[in-house]
Amino acid sequence: MxxxxxxxxxxxxxPASHALVQDGATMYVEIGLDKDFAPDSDGNPNLPPxxxxxxxxxxxxxxxxxxxxxxxxxxxxxxxxxxxGVHGAAEVxxxxxxxxxxxxxxxxxxxxxxxxxxxxxQPYQALLGRTFLMHFxxxxxxxxxxxxxxxx
Numbered sequence: 001m002x003x004x005x006x007x008x009x010x011x012x013x014x015p016a017s018h019a020l021v022q023d024g025a026t027m028y029v030e031i032g033l034d035k036d037f038a039p040d041s042d043g044n045p046n047l048p049p050x051x052x053x054x055x056x057x058x059x060x061x062x063x064x065x066x067x068x069x070x071x072x073x074x075x076x077x078x079x080x081x082x083x084x085g086v087h088g089a090a091e092v093x094x095x096x097x098x099x100x101x102x103x104x105x106x107x108x109x110x111x112x113x114x115x116x117x118x119x120x121x122q123p124y125q126a127l128l129g130r131t132f133l134m135h136f137x138x139x140x141x142x143x144x145x146x147x148x149x150x151x152x
Contacts, residue, residue, distance in 0.1 A: 004103045006056055007147035016145025025056040025140065025147040029126055030100040031065060033075055037098060039109050045098040048073075052125035054099070056138070056149070060129030063099060067114030069125050070095040078111050085115070099126055104151065108132055 006027045008019040029052055034045035052069070062083075065075070075095035082091050094111035101107075108131070117124050139148045 002104055003148050003150035003152070005146065005148055007141075007145050017143055018145075020142060020145040020147065023123075025138075025149075026053050026124070027056065027101060027103060027128070027149075028052065029054045029128075030102065031069065031097060031126060032073055033097050037107070037109065039107070044105065045100055045107055045109075047098060047100055051102075053123060054101075054126035054128050055122070055124045056133070056147070057127040057129050058133065058138075060127050061131065062113060063108055063129045063132050064113040064115045064117070064127045065095060065097060065099070066117040066125045067093065068118060070097070070112070070114045073097075075114075077114075081113070083113050083115070099128070099132075101128075104136070104149065106135065106151075 006025040008016050008023055030047040030050065031052055032047035034047055037045040075097045077093045078096045079094040080091055081094060082089050093114045095114050097112050099108045136149045136151055
């Protein structure tokens with residue numbers, strides 16, 4: 001099974017450990033809705049090939065999608081709930097979607113909270129929370145800036 005690096009390097013002109021603090025563990029994902037996708041199959045969803053930056057966020061319970069991206073992609077609203085973050089509680093729409101991680105061959109599917117990532121100054125279009133991480137092993141070495149995620 002794959003092991004991927006989601007850490008950073010020193011290409012930003014910062015030591016990798018400092019760049020990891022600034023940018024976080026990031027991977028690229030595809031986001032959309034393939035209505036014919038069968039979650040129990042071995043196949044992957046047929047999504048637009050656009051790749052979006054996603055932060056691996058151990059502080060988030062659920063995975064989330066930027067609400068403006070969800071609207072642009074026409075992802076249907078299936079619910080609304082109150083969620084809580086560092087700025088307090090707010091009601092957000094939940095969108096039916098798939099988040100496909102090509103580097104891991106993994107698809108998260110279901111309802112994703114539409115949150116204000118870009119409006120809040122974040123460079124990410126999605127957060128991959130603990131509902132994502134429960135399927136993987138993550139090793140985070142803050143001293144070196146190396147972060148790996150594997151399915152073994």
